[in-house]
Amino acid sequence: MKPLALLACLALTALPLTGSAQPAPAAASAAASAPDVEKLSPAQQLEIIGSLQPSLVRVEYTLQYDKGEAPSSGGSSLVDEERPMELPGFLVAPDKVLTADIALHPRFIKSLAVRQGEEVVAAKLEALGTNQPCRLLSLAKPFKNGKPLSFAPAAEPYLLLSHSRHEASWLAIIRPMQSGIASSDDGRKFVSANCGPEGVVIVDAKGAPVAMTFTDEMPPDDSWKVSPTAWEMTPAAEMDKKLAALEEQAKQCVLHVRLNFRSPKKGSGDEFSSRRYGEDGGAESGGTQSNVPGVVIGPQQVLVLAHLQPKVTARLEEITLFLPDGSKVPAKFEATLQDYCGFVAKTDKPLPATAKLSDKDILSYRHGLLMGMDLRLQGETVVTYFDHCRTGGFSLGWRKQVTPYFNFSAENDFIFDAAGQLAALPMAHRPKLSARENYGRISGMLPSTAIAGIFKDIPAQVDASNVPLTAEDEMRLAWLGVELQALNRELARDNKVSDLTSDGATGAIVSFVYAGSPAEKAGIKLGDILLRIYAQDYPKPIDVTARDPYAWADEAFPWDRWDQLPESYFDRIPRPWPSPETSLTRTLTDLGFGKKFELEYFHEGKIDKKTLTVQQSPTHYDTAAKFKSKPLGLTVQDMTFEVRRYFQKKDTDPGVIIAKLEPGQKASVAGMKPYELITHVNDKPISNVKEFEQQVSGATGELSFSVRRPTTGKVVKIRLDKADTQPASGPAPASPPLRPGLPLPEIEP
DSSP states (O other): OOSOHHHHTHHHHSOOTTSOOSOOOOHHHHHHHOOOGGGOOHHHHHHHHHHHGGGEEEEEEEEOOBTTBOOTTTHHHHHHTTOOEEEEEEEEETTEEEEEOOOOOGGGEEEEEEEETTEEEEEEEEEEESSSSEEEEEESSOOTTOOOOOOOOOOSOEEEEEEEEETTEEEEEEEEOOOEEEEOTTSOEEEEOOOOTTOEEEEETTSOEEEEESSSEEOSSGGGOSOGGGSOEEEHHHHHHHHHHHHHHHHHHEEEEEEEEOOOOTTSSHHHHHHHHOTTSOGGGTOSEEEEEEEEEETTEEEEOOOOOHHHHTTEEEEEEEOTTSOEEEEEEEEEBSSBSOEEEEOSSOOSOOOOBOOSOGGGGTTOOEEEEEEEEETTEEEEEEEEEOEEEEEEOGGGOEEEEESOOOSSEEEEOTTSOEEEESOOBOOOGGGTTOOSOOOOOEEHHHHHHHHHSGGGGBOTTSSOOOTTTTTOOEEOOEEEEEOOHHHHHHTTOGGGTTTTTSOEEEEEEOTTSHHHHTTOOTTOEEEEEEETTOSSOEEOOOOOTTSOTTSOOOGGGTTTSOGGGGGGSOOSSOOSOOHHHHHHHHHOTTOEEEEEEEETTEEEEEEEEOEEOOOOGGGSOEEEETTTTEEEEEOOHHHHHHHTOOTTSOOEEEEEEOTTSHHHHTTOOTTOEEEEETTEEOOSHHHHHHHHTTOOEEEEEEEEETTEEEEEEEEEOGGGGSOOSSOOOOOOOOOTTOOOOOOOO
């Protein structure tokens, strides 16, 4: 709206600080009589400050915690120190104060007062600057010694008056206005006043107020030379109505989305994360459920704001939308966005409402009054806070995309303009594989105009390798066909690759090459040092490393204590052989099968490069065929390439590996242990689980098993009666409970 009626009369009631009630002199005569500010003596400058001092006040916000949450912007320390947050204020009428706008939700403000000297007067918010980042406060009563500013146009030169706390005192500072004209390539033209965000009073060389500003950009013509009483303001009551309307609108188009995932399989890495963080730790930490926001972009399309790595998306099973009326709507995965942290889901039926996306350039909202929604999903509880906000600035991001940041303090903000259109939302650029070193929280704001561009051509925006998979395909991996040893500083120097590996921080030594593998076909040899991967459409190389956080590292698998460990610990211990999922194979898997890449490696004293194609690995332990014998209480799996490598077995050597034992059942009681090999049943060699099944299914009487582990072997005999082959009439014995994270017991050898 245009200037408030209550402000329109301020220029008539406020007296000029010079004490004269006469109209302001013309600009030309003022310029003729105004002294040069550079020639003002310290005494003259102090006289100007003294004349303006009765117009300066301090705005005091007494802060508080809300629901255990501390106020932002250092509010916690202010509450602890039992002192208010202080901002400079300027009297523009006997009972009106103009001060800078703050990014603080009203729930954190316990009380608001304005101070002048020792006099303190209660205050309340009356209006917000529509295009100036300021707020107008109304006082419960005028100050005894207050003198409102009275503004009149005048000619140059100008001075800037500001005041702020410095150490233990408040300082009023006056300085020349170093104005300069600026013109931007997007058409903006402005005078740069070089002022701070807390506001300044612009006065002429005699100290008479000319104007105020809370931004560093003023019109290049004389239109800025007006009283702030002429500024466009939005009454606080009107903003409250807009926020209430926005709350109802946002409930319809910004939804709570629940994602359900399969439990991570053992050996996936995520499986150990889930034990550390618990099943409710979120999908990225191995959990089975995530609650995230979603924006209804089309009648049946929802943009789900979730940054899921491909191995997590692979486990995605269900998508549920929670509507405002309490109903739940299932949705189907459609596509993961290639360049942004989100994916598209689709419903079978149209949804009640869609978000209204602003088509305005995000730069047009500079300094303007906006509205923000802070949305928080705490489990399945949705908490929202609404307040006004403003752009705090802009920066260039990925591919020169203009990225705004706002003075709304939360990190899950949805920004709406005055018309209720979505202007920006919390959606970051998805890191490339080469940016995997950035494992911290990924955050950012995306203008709604970019979202509209994405949905114009979704097929061109998708990551085909980041999709849900079946349980059988979940553990598929890329295959290079090497085993690696991590470099360190000493090895890097000995191999003369310090300058190529950041002194051993990156790079990996090839310790084994599988026959027939892509690495062998490319000519990679034992002792070569893999350095980097160069992938198409990725801006920087991907360093090869060989550090596995879930491996036994340099510790030997505890075979010497294996017979003494409680059965309940077997599922808590990493496998004896290195996992085929390494940082290298995971990177190649996420790159996508069939994609070409260039491998850089150090071979025989020089750097070499080979172009390869990402291939899927042969069957590994997590995808191997298995068979479960209920009478024996035993599950076995086929030996795979990494298992044969660990046990030093040829492809023609017999054996199946014990994958799982049921506590208290016959195989367990007989002394079998997980990860041992069964090579013979009744002296007949067993090469795969089908042959094992043929030998034990329906068998009765005594069965003899040849069992091996590294360096040792044994014969285990188990008697099966006819009753053992019948279906069980009662529940199977339960495994002893075990708290996640419980350490291995210390067992004397």
